[in-house]
Amino acid sequence: MKVVNQNIEIDGIDKAILRALMSDARTPILEIARQVGISGAAIHQRLRKLEKSGIITGSKFVINPKVLGYTTMAFIGIYLDKAMSNPDAVKQLKKIPEVLECHYTTGNWSIFIKILCKDNEHLMHLLNKDIQSIEGVSRTETFISLNQQIDRQIKI
């Protein structure tokens, strides 16, 4: 189901449904129904409408990477050679599982990425071996997240 409709109307009930499921994707439909005061079947129908509209792109279990030893998050600004085709660089970055986000950005950097690694040695390895070895990468600038204070989705 991949129908995206930009002209969707979201009323208060839709918002309540989305808010509940955004904070816990396993919230039972009937519990939402009790909260907003309409039947479970109605919630279900609205959910299908919301899915069809494209506003819901999926659901995820969120895992705590620290438990797996991933304690170091870093951001890297990447300078690419003028001649380099950016999509090829992105293709290589997709192969590196530690790269969690990748953006084309305005400003000095061509590409900006967020990575998650186990420790500084791991970070150095990623930088020197995996990233610097990508064709067209001329230089990188790295800064480490010492502490993440906010992590959330947009407010509905």
Added chain:
Amino acid sequence: MKVVNQNIEIDGIDKAILRALMSDARTPILEIARQVGISGAAIHQRLRKLEKSGIITGSKFVINPKVLGYTTMAFIGIYLDKAMSNPDAVKQLKKIPEVLECHYTTGNWSIFIKILCKDNEHLMHLLNKDIQSIEGVSRTETFISLNQQIDRQIKI
């Protein structure tokens, strides 16, 4: 349930469970059971173990902000006055719903944030009114994400 145990052993079945639920939090337990070849009850027991270990921090419906008109993502590096207590600035940033991430970082910036806004006007308003007005903020550097190519969690 908030027990975090760093010394957890994750075997192949646990990984399969996590992978299934990380890509779709609504995956039925019995479907996972069929895939990995053990009973639903066993999956259920393992899930409880994983939750208890702290590796699972929650579940979320993921929404597509573009459908709601949020089309402009930007990153902002924030310089704080030396005298400024950073936690107070973060406290103010938490009140701005467009701020999706906030990190203390190494490097020139004291704080680094990711924001999502509707358009450039909205971005300018956030910068000039909401962010610059926070006590201690001396200067900001903004770059806009023209296109996000990767967005994922760490590979299990």
Added chain:
DNA sequence: TATGAAATTTCAAATGC
């Protein structure tokens, strides 16, 4: 869009291996 009821599927605890 909403509802209630029915049919189907899934959950989750108890028990034994």
Added chain:
DNA sequence: GCATTTGAAATTTCATA
């Protein structure tokens, strides 16, 4: 640690307003 059973709960569909 896993399987089977089983009553309870949730999901999904459908006829109808």
